[in-house]
Amino acid sequence: MEIKFEQAKTLKEKPDQKKLGFGSYYTDYMFIMDYDKGEGWHDARIVPYQPIVLDPSALVFHYAQECFEGLKAYRCPDGSVQLFRPDKNAERMQSTHKRLCIPEIPVEDFVEAVKALVSVEKDWVPSEPETSLYIRPFTIATEPVLGVKASDKYQFIIICSPSGAYYEEGMNPVKIYVEDEFVRATPGGTGYIKCGGNYAASIIASEKAHTMGYSQVLWLDGVERKYVEEVGSMNIMFKISGEIYTAATVGTVLPGITRMSCIELLKEWGYKVNEGKLAIADVMEAGRNGRLEEVFGTGTAAVISPVGGLMYEGETIEINGFKTGELTQKLYDTLTGIQFGTLPDTMGWTVKVD
Numbered sequence: 001m002e003i004k005f006e007q008a009k010t011l012k013e014k015p016d017q018k019k020l021g022f023g024s025y026y027t028d029y030m031f032i033m034d035y036d037k038g039e040g041w042h043d044a045r046i047v048p049y050q051p052i053v054l055d056p057s058a059l060v061f062h063y064a065q066e067c068f069e070g071l072k073a074y075r076c077p078d079g080s081v082q083l084f085r086p087d088k089n090a091e092r093m094q095s096t097h098k099r100l101c102i103p104e105i106p107v108e109d110f111v112e113a114v115k116a117l118v119s120v121e122k123d124w125v126p127s128e129p130e131t132s133l134y135i136r137p138f139t140i141a142t143e144p145v146l147g148v149k150a151s152d153k154y155q156f157i158i159i160c161s162p163s164g165a166y167y168e169e170g171m172n173p174v175k176i177y178v179e180d181e182f183v184r185a186t187p188g189g190t191g192y193i194k195c196g197g198n199y200a201a202s203i204i205a206s207e208k209a210h211t212m213g214y215s216q217v218l219w220l221d222g223v224e225r226k227y228v229e230e231v232g233s234m235n236i237m238f239k240i241s242g243e244i245y246t247a248a249t250v251g252t253v254l255p256g257i258t259r260m261s262c263i264e265l266l267k268e269w270g271y272k273v274n275e276g277k278l279a280i281a282d283v284m285e286a287g288r289n290g291r292l293e294e295v296f297g298t299g300t301a302a303v304i305s306p307v308g309g310l311m312y313e314g315e316t317i318e319i320n321g322f323k324t325g326e327l328t329q330k331l332y333d334t335l336t337g338i339q340f341g342t343l344p345d346t347m348g349w350t351v352k353v354d
């Protein structure tokens with residue numbers, strides 16, 4: 001893939017690395033590639049970060065033919081910059097495109113585009129502990145037409161945002177509300193892909209949970225509202241009597257790359273990992289009788305997020321005395337160690353950016 005480069009006239013001042021937060025600053029450049037029916041994906045280019053101009057009738061605004069990915073670039077102790085399993089994001093975006101009738105982007109081109117942009121923006125990868133450069137690839141339907149159909153035109157864009165340490169005050173377990181009214185995904189729907197529409201429909205439940213004093217919702221399956229699926233926009237894992245349980249990624253659960261990496265590490269460490277249906281009733285029962293040892297969410301942003309309490313139908317259970325569990329901490333330390341290059345990458349997960 002040939003990538004053209006347009007030099008910016010001026011460069012931005014870099015923000016204070018101690019006050020980055022999430023999604024507040026954007027780098028100097030962005031990657032764009034167009035799709036036109038009959039022509040395919042074309043005109044890959046890195047241009048100064050700028051607004052995108054679209055016709056008000058562009059399909060993305062009306063029927064949400066849109067999707068995204070999320071990954072990070074990490075600064076290693078030797079100053080080099082690396083990515084974590086970017087090929088997995090590329091593969092997942094292909095499966096998302098397929099579901100939304102958007103023409104796929106070759107895995108090599110996706111990875112090349114990410115590497116090319118991060119290479120240009122290397123100075124933006126922060127070096128303070130646990131900070132990183134968040135990378136947001138996304139695709140939008142741009143054809144100006146109001147009829148409901150697959151667009152004949154798209155733009156694939158990548159933007160980057162330096163982001164702060166997720167756990168500025170240390171890793172504190174959170175209180176979760178088990179949502180038994182709204183659902184996130186149903187069989188045959190879009191639960192397994194990263195499309196904006198899933199988020200639009202889920203905000204109401206997080207608003208409700210926040211109002212009630214919880215930091216996130218635990219989603220149950222959309223048919224029986226009986227089995228645990230995800231927590232907020234993370235996958236979720238339970239350690240019960242020494243074994244790990246997590247929902248299988250069959251249609252309604254997003255196949256998280258952090259989830260996949262945790263499962264690979266857990267198996268390497270000799271844990272039995274059960275991927276399948278886990279009833280919320282069984283989780284609550286395990287909580288009551290002391291067999292529920294640890295609960296944690298997994299996702300690129302937080303990596304691992306310990307859950308200290310669950311509230312379901314008026315009953316609250318506390319997990320591990322509201323403290324971060326030993327295995328939860330070990331997974332966090334191992335994954336972040338590999339990502340930031342402070343531990344050897346024995347799994348072959350990292351990719352250097354030149």
Ligand SMILES: *Cc1c(COP(=O)(O)O)cnc(C)c1O
Nearest residue numbers: 233234235254256257258299300
């Ligand atoms: C992105 C996402 C995840 C986590 O995926 P990672 O690849 O681990 O970041 C989990 N659930 C939902 C709904 C998501 O959108």
